[in-house]
Amino acid sequence: MAERKYQDVVRPNRARQLDDIKADIEHRAAHGLRRRLDRLFTAWAERTEAAAYEHPVDAVLGENSGLVKAAMEELGVPAERLAAVHVGSALDEDVSAQMQPFDDGSGLVLVSDAILALTNVYGLHAGAALGELAGFGSARQMRQSFRMATGGGLGEDPFFLTGLLRYYNVHQRVYGIAAKLGRTEERAGNDIVDLINTSATQFVLGHEIAHHALGHTSAPSAFSPGEHLPACSADAQRELDADLFAHRAVVRVFETQLGGRRKFGRGRGRESPEINATLGALVAILTVHSTETALFIRRGNTHPPAAERAARLLDGLGRRVQQFSPLFLGKMLSSTAASSDFGASVEPFDWAAFYADPRVDTPHPRSYLDQIALFDRLQTAPRAQLLEGLARKSTDSSGILARGAAAALEGDVPGALAIWGVADEWQELLRDRLQPLSFHTALTAVKEAFDGQELDEGLALPGSVVCTALLAEQLA
Numbered sequence: 001m002a003e004r005k006y007q008d009v010v011r012p013n014r015a016r017q018l019d020d021i022k023a024d025i026e027h028r029a030a031h032g033l034r035r036r037l038d039r040l041f042t043a044w045a046e047r048t049e050a051a052a053y054e055h056p057v058d059a060v061l062g063e064n065s066g067l068v069k070a071a072m073e074e075l076g077v078p079a080e081r082l083a084a085v086h087v088g089s090a091l092d093e094d095v096s097a098q099m100q101p102f103d104d105g106s107g108l109v110l111v112s113d114a115i116l117a118l119t120n121v122y123g124l125h126a127g128a129a130l131g132e133l134a135g136f137g138s139a140r141q142m143r144q145s146f147r148m149a150t151g152g153g154l155g156e157d158p159f160f161l162t163g164l165l166r167y168y169n170v171h172q173r174v175y176g177i178a179a180k181l182g183r184t185e186e187r188a189g190n191d192i193v194d195l196i197n198t199s200a201t202q203f204v205l206g207h208e209i210a211h212h213a214l215g216h217t218s219a220p221s222a223f224s225p226g227e228h229l230p231a232c233s234a235d236a237q238r239e240l241d242a243d244l245f246a247h248r249a250v251v252r253v254f255e256t257q258l259g260g261r262r263k264f265g266r267g268r269g270r271e272s273p274e275i276n277a278t279l280g281a282l283v284a285i286l287t288v289h290s291t292e293t294a295l296f297i298r299r300g301n302t303h304p305p306a307a308e309r310a311a312r313l314l315d316g317l318g319r320r321v322q323q324f325s326p327l328f329l330g331k332m333l334s335s336t337a338a339s340s341d342f343g344a345s346v347e348p349f350d351w352a353a354f355y356a357d358p359r360v361d362t363p364h365p366r367s368y369l370d371q372i373a374l375f376d377r378l379q380t381a382p383r384a385q386l387l388e389g390l391a392r393k394s395t396d397s398s399g400i401l402a403r404g405a406a407a408a409l410e411g412d413v414p415g416a417l418a419i420w421g422v423a424d425e426w427q428e429l430l431r432d433r434l435q436p437l438s439f440h441t442a443l444t445a446v447k448e449a450f451d452g453q454e455l456d457e458g459l460a461l462p463g464s465v466v467c468t469a470l471l472a473e474q475l476a
Contacts (some may be wrong), residue, residue, distance in 0.1 A: 002086040002106035010110065012091045013139075014055045018307065032363025039220075054340055057089045060201060061111060068097035068206045071252035072245075077213045085212050087205060089116075096291045099208040099216075107212035111204055114291050116155040117178035118168060118202045120193075122283045122332060124183055127162045127193035130279075130328075144444055158335040165339035169294040170376045172344070174465060182361035199250055199280020200287065206246030207284070209372055231272075236304050243281070243313045250277035255289040278321050285309050286336050289362050294340035297472045298437040307333060342439075342469075346380040349373075378462060379469045386466050393459065400453060401463045416471065421449040430475060437475060443468040 015231040018041075025034045044056050066085040073079050086098075090110040097115055100108045164181055171179040194463060216238050254273030289306035292299050303309060310329060314322050338349075351373035354360065360367065378386065387409055391402040404419035419426050426445035447464035454465065 001102035001104045002084070002100070002108035002161050005100075005102070005108055006086055006088045006110075010088065010090060010108070012089060014057075017091065017315065024175070024177065028443050036363060057116060060116060061089055061205065064198065064202045065109070065205045065209070067253045068202050068209060068249050071249040071256065072209065072213055073166070073243075074252055075248060080178075081105075081213060082209070085209050087209070088112075089113060096288055096299075097204050097208055099211040101212065101216075107209075109205065109208040109212070111201075111208070112291070114172060114178050114295065115204055115287055116201065117180060118165075118287045118290060119197050119204075119283060121161075121164050121168060121180055122286055123193045123196040123200065125156070125164075125332065126196055126283065126328065128156070130192050130196075138402060145401060156331075158331045158338070159350075159354070160357060160359060161332065161335040163351075163357070163360075165290060166376065167336055167372060169290070169339055169378075170372050171344075171418065172295055173379070173439040174372075174375045174443065174461075175434065176444070181305075184359050184361045189387070195276060196279050196283055199254075199277055200283040201280075202250045203246050203277070203281045203284040204288065206249045207242045210242040210245040210249070211238070214238075214245060216242070236308075239309065240312045240316075243285075243323055244316050247277055247281050247313065250280060253277075257380055272320070274318060274321055275324065278317065278325055279328060281313060282310055282325060282332075285313070286332055287330075290336050290340050294342065295439050295440070296436060297442060297475050298433065298435070306336060307336060318410060335336070342379045342472075344380065344383050344473075348377060348380065351376065375465050378465045383470060383473075390463065390466050393456070393463075401450070401455070401459070401467060405467055408474060410468065411474055413471065414473050416467075420446060420467065421452065423448065430471075433475075439468060439472060441454045442471060442475065446471070 021037070022034065027039065038239070038445050044050055047059075049056075049059040049063070053062055065085075069082045069085070073082055084106040085108075086106065087109045088111075090112045097111045098109070100110070102108070165182075165435075169181065171177060227282050251273045254276050283305075285306050287416070288303055289309070292303065310325075310333075351369075355369050355373075381389075387402070387405050390405050391399070400419055405417040407413075407419060408416035413431060414427075417430065422430070422445055426448070430437065430445060432440055443464050446467050447460060450460040450464055453460075
């Protein structure tokens, strides 16, 4: 049943997705980005995995879920139970990560594109810091670790990571595309970055497969797209159990499949499969938390907050891991919080300073980057100020944007949607509190209505962002 559900209902249309991305790139005249995309897919076609998998995402999930399942079988999970789990991907606005059980005993694990893309942002940040630490001798490592402890943890100033994450989140909320800014400084340890990303992906998969392996009979994490589910599960113990078993499985992957040979530095502690698995687990926890917090208005059943989840996981691990992990977690945790908040009271992010940073690498012109900064401000400005600006900018004869926004600000969601002309099927989804709702999905509903109106040129998208921001607090 799980495999049929995936193949017949959920499976993404990757060809259409690629066409949409290319059309969007063409619309924005981002020729450098198109060349980069073409190079990536040319390189993919030459890889041996391309013969077995239709898309790079399928290969990542297929290869890593195979390793995790093999490790869980070694840990005592019956092979037939693991064989009943089907793993697939979901387009980024639908889910974060989930396991959905079916009556025939099968389970469907879905992981979004957003999770896989965002993991790399964290991995590059952590890899750069760990690469530096790995090059020091033991005495210098101790001194460097002490400085990190007193300075809030591993890595560069959190402002740069916050900007990378916030760019990703704004882009995802507005365009629904998992777009990342590059880094000019990727000098430190590409093998370390690969290790962290791989370990994080395995932990995400392992956590969801663990729900099935441990016999959790209802979907305890995330949500199922388009299906009614109760509000968030309060069963934190099941989440911890899944985390701990996923961690054990990733440790076993390093012990058996990789033989413990991959490491991020010198010394016994640096080649520990437990530490390698923990680094990936912490990145995975932050990635899932960022996705669920930043991208969704309503999240359905979801995972516990990152800080709580990380603390509970670490509490069940060894002393050496407990000593090292806070250094690794500190700055990434603060950047995650700063980049995920889109409330009206958020202090505006300093985009000018961020874009001036020489570490930012992008094929986009500055005008496009400034547009992302504008969309951020339109989501976080005081709500009354947004309404005033909308009324001032909108000169269409009916004033539907401003009138609907005023209704939304007063809490009259049905009135706002009716004034804007949002289609009935969209209205049903937006107002159904038993269904998950991403910011981008709500924005799509509003923008489709505005595209059919006679609005001033260039007002439909920014107007949609403002109106969706006003709606969001009422729809949560």
